[in-house]
Amino acid sequence: MSSALPHDLNIEARYVLAKQVAQEAARRGMAYYQKREELNIEHKGDDRQDLVSIADRALEDYIRAELLAAFPEDGFLGEESGSADLSARCLWVVDPIDGTACFVNGLHNWCVSIGMLLDGTPHIGAIADPNHIELFHGVRGQGAFVNERPLRVSKASHVREGLMGVGTFYPRGTEYFLPFLTSLLGEGGMFLRNGSGALMTAYVAAGRLLGYYETLLKSWDCAAGLVLVAEAGGRSNDFLRGEGLLHGNPYLVACPGVYEQVAEMIGPMLNSD
Structure with a gap:
C-alpha cells in the first residue's frame, strides 16, 4: 500500500510505541490474570455486568503514562480514567482490559486495546492478546496484521x-x-x-x-x-x-x-x- 502518513506528525513512532505498550501491558495483565483469585472485583455503579479490577486501573495508568511521556501533546481517553484534551489532533483511546468479565472468571477472551484517532478518524490500532500470543495491529494506509501476517476480511457473500x-x-x-x-x-x-x-x-x-x-x-x-x-x-x-x-x-x-x-x-x- 502507498503511504498515507501525515508529514507533520511522527505517526510511525506512535505506531511503534502503541505496539510496544500494548504488548507490555498485556504481559503485565497476564501476571494479574494468573493471580486473579486475589483481585478485588468491583461493579461500576448499578451495572452488575460491568466489572472493574485493580488490574484494569493499574494497566491503564501504565499505558497512559507511557503514551503521554513520549507524546505529551496528545490527548487521552481511557475506559477507567476518563479523558484529557479531547481536542488534540492525536487522541489515544484505550481499554486496558477489554473483556474484564472473562478476565476475572478465567476465560481466555480478553486483550489490551490501544487506538489512536488522528483528527477524529481511527488511524492506529494495536490489540494484544497474551493468551493466544497474538498482536493485531495496523495503521491507516499501511495495512493490518496479526503478528507479521497480513489481515484480510472474509470473502463470504452470505x-x-x-x-x-x-x-x-x-x-x-x-x-x-x-x-x-x-x-x-x-x-x-x-x-x-x-x-x-x-x-x-x-x-x-x-x-x-x-x-x-x-x-x-x-x-x-x-x-x-x-x-x-x-x-x-x-x-x-x-x-x-x-x-x-x-x-x-x-x-x-x-x-x-x-x-x-x-x-x-x-x-x-x-x-x-
Missing part, C-alpha cells in the same frame, strides 16, 4: 457461510437484539459472543468472523479495531457520529459481501444516535 460476532450489554438497544438473532438464524447464520468487542472486531479483520454487531459499544472497545477492519478491506457503520466517542453507538463491522445483508437485519437503529 451469512450462512460463517460466524457472526454479536453482543448486547447496555440497556439501550437491547430490544433489537433478539429480533436480529431471529433474522440471522432464519437466514442460516450462526453467532458467537466471546466477551471482548476488541477481539471480535480483530477477528472480523482476520476473516475469522464474517462480521460483528453490538447494540451499543463504547469507543475504547473499537477505536483500535476499526483501523484493522478498514485496512483489511472491511466495512463499518458511522460509529463515531454524534456523541459516539464519549457515549458509544450501535456498531457493525463486516466483510463487504455480507455487510448490507446484516445491516438490513438490524434495521434503522444501526444509524441512530
Whole structure:
C-alpha cells in the first residue's frame, strides 16, 4: 500500500510505541490474570455486568503514562480514567482490559486495546492478546496484521457461510437484539459472543468472523479495531457520529459481501444516535 502518513506528525513512532505498550501491558495483565483469585472485583455503579479490577486501573495508568511521556501533546481517553484534551489532533483511546468479565472468571477472551484517532478518524490500532500470543495491529494506509501476517476480511457473500460476532450489554438497544438473532438464524447464520468487542472486531479483520454487531459499544472497545477492519478491506457503520466517542453507538463491522445483508437485519437503529 502507498503511504498515507501525515508529514507533520511522527505517526510511525506512535505506531511503534502503541505496539510496544500494548504488548507490555498485556504481559503485565497476564501476571494479574494468573493471580486473579486475589483481585478485588468491583461493579461500576448499578451495572452488575460491568466489572472493574485493580488490574484494569493499574494497566491503564501504565499505558497512559507511557503514551503521554513520549507524546505529551496528545490527548487521552481511557475506559477507567476518563479523558484529557479531547481536542488534540492525536487522541489515544484505550481499554486496558477489554473483556474484564472473562478476565476475572478465567476465560481466555480478553486483550489490551490501544487506538489512536488522528483528527477524529481511527488511524492506529494495536490489540494484544497474551493468551493466544497474538498482536493485531495496523495503521491507516499501511495495512493490518496479526503478528507479521497480513489481515484480510472474509470473502463470504452470505451469512450462512460463517460466524457472526454479536453482543448486547447496555440497556439501550437491547430490544433489537433478539429480533436480529431471529433474522440471522432464519437466514442460516450462526453467532458467537466471546466477551471482548476488541477481539471480535480483530477477528472480523482476520476473516475469522464474517462480521460483528453490538447494540451499543463504547469507543475504547473499537477505536483500535476499526483501523484493522478498514485496512483489511472491511466495512463499518458511522460509529463515531454524534456523541459516539464519549457515549458509544450501535456498531457493525463486516466483510463487504455480507455487510448490507446484516445491516438490513438490524434495521434503522444501526444509524441512530
